[in-house]
Every structure is written in structure tokens, then in C-alpha cells.
Amino acid sequence: MELISMFLWSSCLVLTVLLKTTIAAGSNVKYQTMKTCTLEGSSVSIVCSYSYPKGHKGTATHWFKAQSLDKVTHDIFQDHVMRDRVEYLGDGTQSCTVRINDLRLGDSGTYWFSFETDNSGKKLSSTSGFTLSVTDLVVEVRPEVTEGEEVDLYCGSCILSEAPTYVWMKDGHILASLERTNLLLIDPARMNDTGNYTCQVKGHEATPSHPVRLTVSCKQQVQVKLPPGQVKEGERLELTCDTTCPMISSLAFFEWSKDSRLLSDQNHRRQLVLDPVMAEDTGRYSCALAGQQELHSPAVEVLVQYSPKNTTAIMLGEPLGAASVTLTCSSDANPPVESYTWFKVNESTPVGSGQQYSITNIRSEDGGQYYCEAKNTVGSGRSPTLLVTLQGKADPPLPVVMVSVAAILVAFFVGIGVICGNKRRHRMLEDGTFDKAGDPGQSENTYSNMELKPTSSDYEDVTERGLNPTDSTYTALAFKSQSSEYETLEKARNTSNDYSNEPATGIYETLDDITKTG
CATH class of the missing domain: 2.60.40.10 (Immunoglobulins)
Structure with a gap:
């Protein structure tokens, strides 16, 4: 293990020495500048200096053009393209300057200077080359x-x-x-x-x-222009597809779109005319050159203002038998409705305001036809009438009223006639002028209305007691009066024999005979 470590350390040391030696050798070549840019056709001088390693003598110098030294092929002084345009200005000992005349674009590249010595046996150069850029x-x-x-x-x-x-x-x-x-x-x-x-x-x-x-x-070749001011329904509206690029011909054709849908009937016109403009024309409009919809203008929104329309009145809840009822008004308008007013048919002044109108403590006169009116800055709109019927509280139908009034009037006049007739007959009986009035038919009717059973024997008793059929006693008997005279007559009859089982016709026959003879 120790032997391996010592071998690796020795290898690293040798490599380090070699690198330092190469760098030291390379540092013997220096350039005044490392790059330059010059015009095509001009001349450039690559200023260069070098020195030999100690103990070495120079044997040869070279200038190469290549991306790197390992790709060097031949000396520029031997290149058939450059050899007539290059000059070596070095002195052979320290200066290695070279001059290139009549520069061409192809002369751009990296240039290297190298030299050889009697002891090196190889070319020595710098670690980097000189970069030449030729431009026109x-x-x-x-x-x-x-x-x-x-x-x-x-x-x-x-x-x-x-x-x-x-x-x-x-x-x-x-x-x-x-x-x-x-x-x-x-x-x-x-x-x-x-x-x-x-x-x-x-x-x-x-x-x-x-x-x-x-x-x-142009950033945007076309744009939609709107006239100033508000757009109101019924007016004339003209949109213009204006161009911001002066190179566009005035004879160019245009296409119009609304809400991203092509308006086929408005193609090839610079102006889009809506006359009259309607509420349904509200939308976003754009235009483009014909055949270039992908380059259309930004969309412009058109808001058509109109007075309230589709105004309706509805009743919330069932009013029949209820103590209150609420009416609601709705309408479509642009700008929105500003005010609602409620009216009742056949009444000259409004009955309420607001989108809702409530009728509380319902009475019979609250029934009828109602309608509402909606207003905005453009105009107004009126709803159809709404019938409000109140069960058990509404006035009876007209035919029923007429029949009832007629019945009351007939009963009234009949009652007046009966009262007047009774008073007249009563006066005649009191004055004793009943028969003198010459109205025997009236007496006969009176008797028949009495509907008394015939009692002839009773009448005879009345006659025997001296009763006069024309006096007040007789009058009281004819009208079933409860006067004292009638009571006397009853007493006189009751004191006689009991005739309850006998027919009563005889009384009227005898009474009629007395009346006729008297």
C-alpha cells in the first residue's frame, strides 16, 4: 500500500515539473495584443517578441495560421494565398513582428509564432495565439x-x-x-x-x-373607429375600418366581424352602416383586410341604448281572501331603469312608485286593473294591465246589482200603494161613504179576501141586535181589526148559540142582502 502511494506521489511530481517547464518555454513568446479587428483591404502588423532558453541558439522561425498548434499544416510564408502579402519584420533574435497587407476576409483566424533551437529538437511557441478579425x-x-x-x-x-x-x-x-x-x-x-x-x-x-x-x-394595420357620443336605438350608426399603415391602398377590401363571427353581408366595405341601429346590434366589432382575418383589428364594443321594453307587471301571491297583495314590475332597458310608477285604470294620478307596489288592508275598492311604467334616460315603457280580483270583497256583478235594485224599488212602490189604499178605504168607512163611492167591486174583493167561513145564523143574530153593516163595527169586521167594535161583535155572537159547526156562508149572504137593501 505504501509503495502504491509513493508511486502516485512521484508521478504527480513529474507531471507538475513537465507542465512548469512547458509553460516556462511558452512564455518566451509574447504578443503586444492578443487580438485585433481591422477593415478589409487595410494592413495589420502583429507585434511579437521572443527569447531563447538559456544555453540555446535559434535555428529557425515560423508563422502559422491555425486554430491550434497541433493543427498546423504549413507556414504562411509558404501559403500561395498569403505569401505575396506578408512581410517578416523580425530581427532573428528578439523581434518576431509580421505584417499582412491587403487584408481579405479569409485572413481572419488565429496566428502562431514558433521557433526552433539547437537543443530543443522541437518548435517552441506561446500557449495561445493571436486572433485577427477582418471585416467589411x-x-x-x-x-x-x-x-x-x-x-x-x-x-x-x-x-x-x-x-x-x-x-x-x-x-x-x-x-x-x-x-x-x-x-x-x-x-x-x-x-x-x-x-x-x-x-x-x-x-x-x-x-x-x-x-x-x-x-x-405597423403594429396594428387596421382599427375600428366609432363616432363620439352614445349610441341610441333607432339612430344611424357608422363604423369605419381605419388603417394606420400608409402603404395600404385606399382600394383595399375589408371584412367585418361581430363577436368573432364573420358578417358575410358586410364584406368589402370600409364602413359598416347600421341604419337604424337596434338593441340586438350590441356586441364587439372588428375588421380586417380581406383574406387576412388573422390580422384583424382589436375588437370595439358597441353598446346600444334603448328605452324600457318587454315591461311586465305580475302579482306575487294569491290575493283571494288575503289581507294584502304585492305587484312587481320588470323591464329590459339600457341604461337600466331609473324609476317605476304604478297606475290604476280610470284614475288620473299614480297610486304608487318603486319596482314593487303593495296593497295592504285590502278593501273592495282596491280591486281593478293596474299597470306600471318604467323610465330611463332614453324613454319609457308601459306594461299590459293586470287584473286584481279580491274574493268576498269585490263589488257584485252589474246584472245582480240591477236586479237587486229593481226588486227593492218594486217592493217599495208596492208597499206605498198598499199603505195608501188602506188609508183611503179606512177613511171611506169612517165617513160612511164606502157604498157611495160606487165601488161595489172593491167591497166584494174585500169580503173575498177575508176568507171567513159562512155563518148565516151568526149574521142573523147580528142583525137582530141592531148592528148596522155600514158602521164602524162592520168596518172593523171587514179588516180583521182588533178594535173594540170587533170585540163587541164577537161577544154578541158568542152569547148566542154555538155555531162553530155550521157553515159561515149565511152570514155573508145575509150581510150582503142588508147592504144591498140598505
Whole structure:
């Protein structure tokens, strides 16, 4: 176990020494800068210095272009593309500077300097190479952006190392001059930012970039415009599909939608006309260019105001036999109903207000026809009449009333006639003018109404006692009076023989004979 540990420790120590030796060797090559960016067609000098390890003598120097030393293929001085454009400016002992003329875009890459000594037997170099970036003046930008977005325009692929001033132009006019940055930022982009952009570096005005077109499109190409003010039912309403992009032709066709449903009968019209506008036209409207419904405008809500409609009055509960009843009014309106008023047919003034109207302590006169009226700022609406019938408290039907009144009047006048007739006959009997009145028929009727049984023997007794049929005693007998005369007559009859079993017709026959002869 101890032997294994000692072996691992020795290995780590050897590896550490080797790494330090490599780094030390690599540190003999130094670059003034590690990277640079320059324009195509210009020249660049890669300033370099080196030193030999102690006890070594240089035998050869090399410049390579490669991503890494292990991928080196050939010296740039031997490359058929670069050999005529490169110059070695080193002195062979300490300086290793190289110059590249007439730079091309393909010259971009990583460059390495290495040397050989008489003792190393291999190429020595730095741990990292020099990075060269060659760029041309090309405006890099997204060709199309939407209004309101951020736009980045770059002049070239890198910032020039000589700290230049970038001059930006739009449509041939200077737009901005920016130092130490090749970025032109437009935030937010507007419609008037559309144009042709170029850039150039101050001091190299003869070689500007080629123009690049930037197009800023509308964020929303169309929008619905409403006339100002409130929209009331029955008026004329005109909606306009307005465009915010000036490049849209005035001859473009449009499509209209309501609540996300296409209005097929309103296609290809810039204006949507509703004349007259109705309550059912309330909804959310949008428009779009024909065939571009996916780019429709934001929806605009249309609220049509109308006076109360479908106004109804209902009765809550059963009023028959109840002590109170409540009537409720309902209506559809926009804006909502502001007031409710209750009326009773054939009455000139309102009987109540509010959505509910209660009738308490019901009386017969509370029965009848009621209706309500709903009002808002637009107008008013009236409900159909509602019949309120109160059982046991309502007035009787008219035919019954007429019959009852007629019966009362007939009874009244009959009673008056009977009273007057009785008084007249009574006066005639008292005056002794009953027979003189010349109304024998009246006497006969009177006798027949008496409906007395015939008692001829009794009448004879009356005659024998000297009673006069025309005096008050006779009158009392005819009207079944309870006067003293009648009582005397009864006493006279009762003192005679008992005639209760005999027929009573004889009395009237004898009485009639006496009357006629007298």
C-alpha cells in the first residue's frame, strides 16, 4: 500500500515539473495584443517578441495560421494565398513582428509564432495565439420589424481596434456619429424609421457600406373607429375600418366581424352602416383586410341604448281572501331603469312608485286593473294591465246589482200603494161613504179576501141586535181589526148559540142582502 502511494506521489511530481517547464518555454513568446479587428483591404502588423532558453541558439522561425498548434499544416510564408502579402519584420533574435497587407476576409483566424533551437529538437511557441478579425462595412439588421420593437443595426462584424468613429446615414443623410461602437440602436422603431441605411468609418469615407433597407411595419394595420357620443336605438350608426399603415391602398377590401363571427353581408366595405341601429346590434366589432382575418383589428364594443321594453307587471301571491297583495314590475332597458310608477285604470294620478307596489288592508275598492311604467334616460315603457280580483270583497256583478235594485224599488212602490189604499178605504168607512163611492167591486174583493167561513145564523143574530153593516163595527169586521167594535161583535155572537159547526156562508149572504137593501 505504501509503495502504491509513493508511486502516485512521484508521478504527480513529474507531471507538475513537465507542465512548469512547458509553460516556462511558452512564455518566451509574447504578443503586444492578443487580438485585433481591422477593415478589409487595410494592413495589420502583429507585434511579437521572443527569447531563447538559456544555453540555446535559434535555428529557425515560423508563422502559422491555425486554430491550434497541433493543427498546423504549413507556414504562411509558404501559403500561395498569403505569401505575396506578408512581410517578416523580425530581427532573428528578439523581434518576431509580421505584417499582412491587403487584408481579405479569409485572413481572419488565429496566428502562431514558433521557433526552433539547437537543443530543443522541437518548435517552441506561446500557449495561445493571436486572433485577427477582418471585416467589411456591411450593415447587419433584420430587414423587417414591427412598430414599437427594438432595432439593432451593426456596421461590420466587429469593432475596429483603432477606435474609429462610425458615421450612420439614412437615405443619404447623416443620421448619427458614434464613437467606439459599431451599433446603432433604434428603440422603439417607428413607421418613419423605414429607409435605406449605410455606415462608414471616419477617415475611410471613400469606402462606405452598401445600403441596407429597413422596413418598419405597423403594429396594428387596421382599427375600428366609432363616432363620439352614445349610441341610441333607432339612430344611424357608422363604423369605419381605419388603417394606420400608409402603404395600404385606399382600394383595399375589408371584412367585418361581430363577436368573432364573420358578417358575410358586410364584406368589402370600409364602413359598416347600421341604419337604424337596434338593441340586438350590441356586441364587439372588428375588421380586417380581406383574406387576412388573422390580422384583424382589436375588437370595439358597441353598446346600444334603448328605452324600457318587454315591461311586465305580475302579482306575487294569491290575493283571494288575503289581507294584502304585492305587484312587481320588470323591464329590459339600457341604461337600466331609473324609476317605476304604478297606475290604476280610470284614475288620473299614480297610486304608487318603486319596482314593487303593495296593497295592504285590502278593501273592495282596491280591486281593478293596474299597470306600471318604467323610465330611463332614453324613454319609457308601459306594461299590459293586470287584473286584481279580491274574493268576498269585490263589488257584485252589474246584472245582480240591477236586479237587486229593481226588486227593492218594486217592493217599495208596492208597499206605498198598499199603505195608501188602506188609508183611503179606512177613511171611506169612517165617513160612511164606502157604498157611495160606487165601488161595489172593491167591497166584494174585500169580503173575498177575508176568507171567513159562512155563518148565516151568526149574521142573523147580528142583525137582530141592531148592528148596522155600514158602521164602524162592520168596518172593523171587514179588516180583521182588533178594535173594540170587533170585540163587541164577537161577544154578541158568542152569547148566542154555538155555531162553530155550521157553515159561515149565511152570514155573508145575509150581510150582503142588508147592504144591498140598505
